[in-house]
Amino acid sequence: MNSAIGAWSHDGERRVYDSVIVGAGVSGLLAAYELLRLRPGARVLLIDAGLPLERRRKQATSPTGGYGGAGLFLGGRLYLGAATLPVTAPVTAPVELRPVISGEAYLRRANEVDGLLQDLGAQAKWQPQPPEPLAQAIARAALVGIEYVTSYPSRLLSLEDKQVALGALRARLEPQGARFLMQEEVAEVAREGAAYALALRAVPAADDVTPPAVPARLFARTLLLAPGRYGTEWLRQAALALGAEVAALPTTFGVRLEVHAAVYDSLTDVNPDPRLQMTVAGDALLKTYATCPGGVVAPTTRYGALVASGIPQLARERRGATTTVAILAQPGVEGARGAWRGGEDCARLLNMRAPGRLIVQRLGDARRQQATTMQALAANSVQPSDPTAQPDALHDAYPDAFWAAFEQFLQRLDQLMPGVTHDDTLLYGPAEERFWGFPTDDLLQTTAPGLFVAGDGAGQSQGIIQASVAGLLAGEGMARALASETTHRAQ
Numbered sequence: 001m002n003s004a005i006g007a008w009s010h011d012g013e014r015r016v017y018d019s020v021i022v023g024a025g026v027s028g029l030l031a032a033y034e035l036l037r038l039r040p041g042a043r044v045l046l047i048d049a050g051l052p053l054e055r056r057r058k059q060a061t062s063p064t065g066g067y068g069g070a071g072l073f074l075g076g077r078l079y080l081g082a083a084t085l086p087v088t089a090p091v092t093a094p095v096e097l098r099p100v101i102s103g104e105a106y107l108r109r110a111n112e113v114d115g116l117l118q119d120l121g122a123q124a125k126w127q128p129q130p131p132e133p134l135a136q137a138i139a140r141a142a143l144v145g146i147e148y149v150t151s152y153p154s155r156l157l158s159l160e161d162k163q164v165a166l167g168a169l170r171a172r173l174e175p176q177g178a179r180f181l182m183q184e185e186v187a188e189v190a191r192e193g194a195a196y197a198l199a200l201r202a203v204p205a206a207d208d209v210t211p212p213a214v215p216a217r218l219f220a221r222t223l224l225l226a227p228g229r230y231g232t233e234w235l236r237q238a239a240l241a242l243g244a245e246v247a248a249l250p251t252t253f254g255v256r257l258e259v260h261a262a263v264y265d266s267l268t269d270v271n272p273d274p275r276l277q278m279t280v281a282g283d284a285l286l287k288t289y290a291t292c293p294g295g296v297v298a299p300t301t302r303y304g305a306l307v308a309s310g311i312p313q314l315a316r317e318r319r320g321a322t323t324t325v326a327i328l329a330q331p332g333v334e335g336a337r338g339a340w341r342g343g344e345d346c347a348r349l350l351n352m353r354a355p356g357r358l359i360v361q362r363l364g365d366a367r368r369q370q371a372t373t374m375q376a377l378a379a380n381s382v383q384p385s386d387p388t389a390q391p392d393a394l395h396d397a398y399p400d401a402f403w404a405a406f407e408q409f410l411q412r413l414d415q416l417m418p419g420v421t422h423d424d425t426l427l428y429g430p431a432e433e434r435f436w437g438f439p440t441d442d443l444l445q446t447t448a449p450g451l452f453v454a455g456d457g458a459g460q461s462q463g464i465i466q467a468s469v470a471g472l473l474a475g476e477g478m479a480r481a482l483a484s485e486t487t488h489r490a491q
């Protein structure tokens with residue numbers, strides 16, 4: 001696909017596209033689809049740092065980026081229930097982040113995406129209700145005061161469904177004018193006159209003999225940034241550089257738990273990543289995040305800090321002895337100014353205490369407010385899956401509100417999976433998630449004219465269908481922006 005970057009117009013010496021879309025995940029792809037439906041023949045270029053579909057299919061490991069992005073290539077469950085974009089949590093939000101779509105209008109768009117995927121060959125069965133084991137897990141959680149987050153109706157695409165639909169979508173977009181530039185990362189963006197300028201950097205794969213020859217700079221009349229969850233920091237910097245407003249959201253922070261896999265089995269057997277949550281006093285949400293059955297804890301650098309991440313083990317037969325899950329507190333803007341103040345400093349404090357390593361503490365020691373020693377860890381029944389983690393103290397680095405809410409959440413979880421509150425349960429810190437909000441109009445144009453944002457990276461969505469709906473909106477927004485630019489020029 002790298003050779004096919006034609007279809008630009010001349011503006012002096014510059015190659016100018018009508019629209020450049022950064023990210024060929026579902027939000028970028030659906031934006032291209034909608035834009036070309038409304039403006040056939042528009043010169044549209046999609047750029048993605050990952051591999052094209054054919055090469056992704058042959059890979060042994062599965063990075064989250066490339067043609068199809070994360071969810072539609074790796075996952076495949078389509079959640080077709082109601083939603084609001086940007087996704088909301090039951091905590092206070094910055095006033096500038098108002099909903100852009102919800103209710104019937106959202107459902108109409110979601111059904112449109114589902115219809116398109118079926119038309120492209122993804123014919124998986126419609127499931128109106130959760131299957132019985134999941135329905136029971138949801139009911140059991142509700143009985144102990146925990147919300148089990150899920151969404152129905154849904155449709156679970158098979159591997160074949162996904163690959164067929166992704167291939168057919170590209171085959172539909174290309175004749176309409178879309179061009180793809182894969183294995184190219186957009187390194188920098190700038191405003192130059194009326195256009196957006198993009199500087200690219202090749203991302204050769206290990207088996208590439210000659211890196212693709214591409215122009216180092218491209219120009220766009222309208223620009224959509226759709227870089228996904230793992231591109232959110234890049235998106236923030238790019239949007240700021242282009243003069244768009246960006247709203248900081250309070251840091252979501254907490255610890256990563258590690259327990260004997262058998263403790264979590266009753267939940268992870270039904271769903272490998274059950275998302276459980278409860279609201280707590282002082283304007284915050286406590287939630288499980290990224291459960292990894294039989295997986296390991298991995299130190300990862302994110303947002304300039306070393307944080308505890310989890311690596312899942314998808315193959316059942318290869319699962320390890322422990323399951324790890326993050327327990328995070330997500331304060332609202334008011335909570336972060338009140339009882340939850342200080343959460344944003346935990347990562348920095350803990351990284352200073354153990355430079356280059358995570359800290360691990362036994363739950364029993366955290367409760368007694370004593371550091372875990374090397375000897376205590378060696379004798380612990382749950383052994384750390386991250387052998388580099390330093391036994392020490394976490395309890396004194398978090399706001400008091402965290403431990404009170406954490407204990408309350410854990411007691412409830414213990415009713416669902418007895419044993420999780422055992423003294424030998426391990427806690428790793430820091431764990432952290434950061435999000436930024438991007439104020440937009442209803443068609444996802446930011447406060448910088450001609451600049452659009454869509455998908456998980458912009459904090460608008462948390463799933464395939466939501467990100468696709470965001471893509472449709474941005475596609476329509478770009479089509480309108482191009483139409484009004486053309487009208488102005490003609491006048």
Ligand SMILES: Cc1cc2nc3c(=O)[nH]c(=O)nc-3n(C[C@H](O)[C@H](O)[C@H](O)COP(=O)(O)OP(=O)(O)OC[C@H]3O[C@@H](n4cnc5c(N)ncnc54)[C@H](O)[C@@H]3O)c2cc1C
Binds near residue numbers: 068186
């Ligand atoms: C393993 C996994 C399984 C999942 N399963 C499901 C599921 O079953 N159902 C569901 O609803 N959701 C699922 N999700 C969530 C879902 O993946 C996301 O909600 C969805 O993919 C978001 O789409 P997006 O277009 O915003 O971003 P992405 O799909 O993440 O796509 C973003 C793309 O942008 C590219 N990119 C980023 N930065 C740059 C740059 N600077 N230059 C060039 N390219 C760039 C990336 O390479 C990537 O291909 C899953 C997520 C993961 C990680």
